Amino acid sequence: MPVLDPYSFECLSHSEEQTQRLGARLGVLLPAHAIVALIGTLGAGKTQFARGIGAGWGAQQPLRSPSFTLVQEHRRDRDQRVLYHIDLFRIENRDGLQSFGLQEILEDENSVSIIEWADRAPDLLADEALLVKFELTSESKRHMTYSTRSASTWQILLAFRKSAFGV
Numbered sequence: 001m002p003v004l005d006p007y008s009f010e011c012l013s014h015s016e017e018q019t020q021r022l023g024a025r026l027g028v029l030l031p032a033h034a035i036v037a038l039i040g041t042l043g044a045g046k047t048q049f050a051r052g053i054g055a056g057w058g059a060q061q062p063l064r065s066p067s068f069t070l071v072q073e074h075r076r077d078r079d080q081r082v083l084y085h086i087d088l089f090r091i092e093n094r095d096g097l098q099s100f101g102l103q104e105i106l107e108d109e110n111s112v113s114i115i116e117w118a119d120r121a122p123d124l125l126a127d128e129a130l131l132v133k134f135e136l137t138s139e140s141k142r143h144m145t146y147s148t149r150s151a152s153t154w155q156i157l158l159a160f161r162k163s164a165f166g167v
């Protein structure tokens with residue numbers, strides 16, 4: 001039985017733009033080695049949120065749906081750090097995960113990683129991962145649950161909540 005993450009909060013996004021703005025608020029706060037795990041069905045808004053994160057973090061190019069490439073590498077001008085945008089939609093089993101080296105990417109302490117369909121690699125998600133779960137409540141509304149098992153990542157989430165919602 002999955003243990004409920006001890007640190008979590010929820011919100012509602014009313015539009016694609018709002019989801020992107022929320023992503024951007026989070027993106028500016030992400031430290032090196034942050035791992036953002038996005039969970040939700042097709043069309044839930046994972047890529048829109050990732051796009052916002054990339055913009056807030058400072059990626060040179062807009063993030064796009066990486067479904068056909070598994071991983072896309074982005075850089076920012078400020079310090080040449082790397083952001084990996086990963087999509088596990090096409091990963092079918094453990095062998096697939098190993099062959100593309102996700103573990104090595106996630107161990108890179110200088111880089112931020114965003115993983116769409118992160119629930120397909122539960123074993124690789126450290127406690128420090130920041131989870132965002134998306135649920136469709138109507139055509140334009142998405143229920144989002146932010147959570148983590150780590151006290152230090154929770155501080156990032158609290159700063160994000162303050163920045164995005166003022167509380």
Ligand SMILES: Nc1ncnc2c1ncn2[C@@H]1O[C@H](COP(=O)(O)OP(=O)(O)O)[C@@H](O)[C@H]1O
Pocket residue numbers: 013014015016017019040041042043044045046047048049065116139140141142
């Ligand atoms: N509140 C919302 N947040 C995010 N996307 C939304 C929202 N309302 C409608 N949408 C639409 O849902 C789709 C989400 O697509 P995408 O982000 O690619 O999903 P995923 O990556 O989860 O498969 C887009 O077509 C977007 O316009």
Ligand SMILES: [Mg+2]
Pocket residue numbers: 046047065066116
């Ligand atoms: Mg996507």
